Amino acid sequence: MDISVVVPLYNEDESLPELVAWVDKVMVENNFSYEIVLVDDGSTDKSWQVITQLKETYATIKAVKFRRNYGKSAALNVAFEVTQGDVVITMDADLQDSPDEIPELYRRIKEEGYDIISGWKKKRYDPITKTIPTKLFNAATRKMSGIELNDFNCGLKAYRGDVVKTIEVYGEMHRYIPVIAKWAGFSKIGEQVVEHRARKYGTTKFGMSRFINGFLDLLSIFFVGKFGKRPMHFFGSLGVLSFVLGIIMAIYIMVEKQILIYNNHSYRNATDQPLFYLALVAIIVGSQMFLAGFIAELVGRNAPERNQYLIEKEII
Incomplete structure (x- = not known):
């Protein structure tokens, strides 16, 4: 037809x-x-x-x-x-x-x-x-x-x-x-x-x-x-990026505190700084996204169509 x-x-x-x-x-x-x-x-x-x-x-x-x-x-x-x-x-x-x-x-x-x-x-x-x-x-x-x-x-x-x-x-x-x-x-x-x-x-x-x-x-x-076949590449990448960003902010807060102490300057508690909470949120979100990617990979590996690919031509 x-x-x-x-x-x-x-x-x-x-x-x-x-x-x-x-x-x-x-x-x-x-x-x-x-x-x-x-x-x-x-x-x-x-x-x-x-x-x-x-x-x-x-x-x-x-x-x-x-x-x-x-x-x-x-x-x-x-x-x-x-x-x-x-x-x-x-x-x-x-x-x-x-x-x-x-x-x-x-x-x-x-x-x-x-x-x-x-x-x-x-x-x-x-x-x-x-x-x-x-x-x-x-x-x-x-x-x-x-x-x-x-x-x-x-x-x-x-x-x-x-x-x-x-x-x-x-x-x-x-x-x-x-x-x-x-x-x-x-x-x-x-x-x-x-x-x-x-x-x-x-x-x-x-x-x-x-x-x-x-x-x-x-x-x-x-x-x-x-x-679709590699969700860890998406969630994992964003998760690692967010986690590392949070760690960098946390390190910055600690280094700043030590410098102020060394120079006998007064300093605020870490929990009084907005940056502390941003760092905390970034670390938590990063961990969750990484875990989401890991779980998605496990689900994908057990999906029946995980190794189904479209083949246009074949010579056997």
């Missing part, structure tokens, strides 16, 4: 018929063999009824319905498990992504050898309250990941089939799939300017809380990807 089109949706009963018809038209015109995987993320409208009706007309539809709303990441992860296409295209159900972009995305994956092609909505039809935070998060993600993309959160993306079979998407990690893929060894990531259409039906399903959660998820990806 050439293409799997993955569409996560939540309360999009009005747009689904038009979207599916548009995708089918593009596929037929380009002679693609394809499937459409629709994941109903606990919709409370008539989305599932619409999907079942569409299935009667379009045999290429596969569908999953959640009992409740789990979020876009969960919908994508479930859809990735059932896809069979050589190339997987993800897109939103609100018609703001154009299916006409699919042939070029497919071509770049197949002919240019990319692992991922991420859409870039260069001209957006979103309010400024959404575009400014998005720009800030894109800049932060570029800096932390080293991936030069302008729009990490664009729903329109193309993947080689083995990429989506390898990665795991959870929480609200969907906006950072290129970062997850890079940590998994899929480093050939490109970008393509795509059309961003004004919303035709309904309203956006995302609130301001997604930006806070998104930042926390970015930190989580960065930490797990870099230190």
